[in-house]
Amino acid sequence: MQFGILLSDVPSSTPPRQQLSDMFRIVHAAQENGIRYICIGQHFLYGDLRWLQPVPVLARLAAEVDPDVRLCTQIMIAPLYHPVILAEEIATLDIVTEGRLEFGLGLGYRAEEFDYIGIPYKERAPRLDETIEILMQLWTEPEVTHKGRFFELDHVRPHIQPLQKPYPPLWVGGHSDRGARRAGRYGDFYPVPPEATEQQMAERFAIMRAEFVKRDKPFGPQPARRNVLVAANREEALREFTRVAKGRYIAYAQRGLDVYTEDQLEDDFIKTTGSHAILGSPEEVTASLRGLIERLPIDPVIFKPQWPSMSADEAIEAIKLLGRTVIAELKDHPPLPDLLAT
Secondary structure (H helix, E strand, C coil), X not given: CCEEEEECCEXXXXXXHHHHHHHHHHHHHHHHCXXXXXXXXXXXXXXXXXXXXXXXXXXXXXXXXXXCCEEEEEXXXXXXXXXXXXXXXXXXXXXXXXXXXXXXXXXXXXXXXXXXXXXXXXXXXXXXXXHHHHHHHHHHCCCEEXXXXXCEEEEECCCCCCCCCCCCCEEECCCCHHHHHHHHHHCCECCECCCCCHHHHHXXXXXXXXXXXXXXXXXXXXXXXXXXXXXXXXXXXHHHHXXXXXXXXXXXXXXXXXXXXXXXXXXXXXXXXXXCCEEECHHHHHHHHHHHHHHCCEEEEEXXXXXXXXXXXXXXXXXXXXXXXXXXXXXXXXXXXXXXXX
């Protein structure tokens, strides 16, 4: 079983130099505690919070991490890019990381980001599909001609192609059955969002697997994000998760992520998030995760050790606690290779 972390956004009041320094400390702590996937997301013009952009960050981190650590964009908002620019950026990043890149991409959910860049929000799904098709062509073919709804290329000759062949593993993200179907049609993996329940995970894996069968592509364990918090006991874990995470869940709802309503989160945060968040003592969290990976084909499991309200020191302590308890107990547990027969 493998594990990863998602690097967090931080308050924009944090000096950028400190944010970078803290990131290095968090990454080094993650490595020392058995984590082998380092992931970072993406947003634009995010206001009171700062996301450092994933391509330059992962290029810099390539010099900081051990040779067996994978570096992941989780996720990049692909419809906001021209596919030629995205293809060359990602191919270059795969070369710079020496073939350790996992390329996660998806639709995006903040309409204002599309407004900022002048791309219609309602076009994001067909733009994503067409972009993925062009990316695969530019990464594998000596000459590309494409005439689509949004983009046109006429006998272009790619000059940068990825180190990994045919290209970096594609993690095609989404918060719905339709997203899982897209991952099955185009991708290699479906990175499960943290809000998905176990039943939703099983349903989406089945959808993706059916699309894989059409492509004669083998299905295997899928990356899954889980919001996890370990404390001395469950009561303390519930209090701490509410303190660090409730504000962010509400902000996500306000900014367009329609998994939960703001009223649901305000009325009963723990009940609302209880279908997916894994909270409790080390023994409780380990048992919950063990049960999950024995019922579903998951690998790696990706944690978010730092919420914006947490300091880097708090995040590092959370990583150390996960490392010496949960990861130490589960690292030798083999992932389930496929969906269980029903």
